[in-house]
């Protein structure tokens with residue numbers, strides 16, 4: 001069960017991210033301090049009053065072993081895909097908080113895990129590209145969780161991220177409840193990549209969850225059509241199956 005938050009709680013928590021919303025105004029900082037006393041942050045993993053991602057959950061996630069890289073003989077476009085774990089437990093809770101509870105700071109520890117997974121591969125990546133949301137959905141949510149994850153990976157690895165390199169042109173319906181073939185049809189031709197940004201580069205696509213791989217495959221196709229030399233995929237979790 002994900003922790004339940006007061007509706008305005010997460011907005012307040014944003015100030016705990018260094019440089020994000022931290023106010024330099026001393027009055028505002030005292031106000032923030034007071035709000036912390038009134039509404040102490042809760043961990044998105046275990047729910048205990050501590051921080052948005054407590055040390056125990058962070059350590060638990062850090063110690064989870066990485067599953068093997070999948071070489072995709074079935075994929076025409078992706079060289080390989082790596083994930084950092086199954087879509088369960090703390091990783092699932094962390095992604096839930098990132099996507100649906102507006103706790104954007106969780107992208108930092110999850111991004112560090114992505115970077116550690118990437119460091120374990122032999123891939124040489126030129127550019128990170130987050131899987132885009134359709135502009136309508138992004139405006140609704142206020143952010144793209146995959147871009148936050150990619151940005152955290154970029155921070156750790158120094159590999160540049162280009163969030164404008166790939167666009168979702170069609171607002172595809174949710175993939176939930178669709179089988180593999182339906183998912184493929186649903187996202188086919190939904191993406192368009194910019195040749196001026198990614199031609200002749202090795203691209204790493206970053207997303208939150210790997211389900212059937214239909215979305216990553218459609219993105220990889222678009223990126224290759226735009227002239228990229230090779231494409232890999234990296235996600236926080238993979239659904240069982």
Ligand SMILES: [Zn+2]
Pocket residue numbers: 043044045046047048053054055056057058
């Ligand atoms: Zn916790």
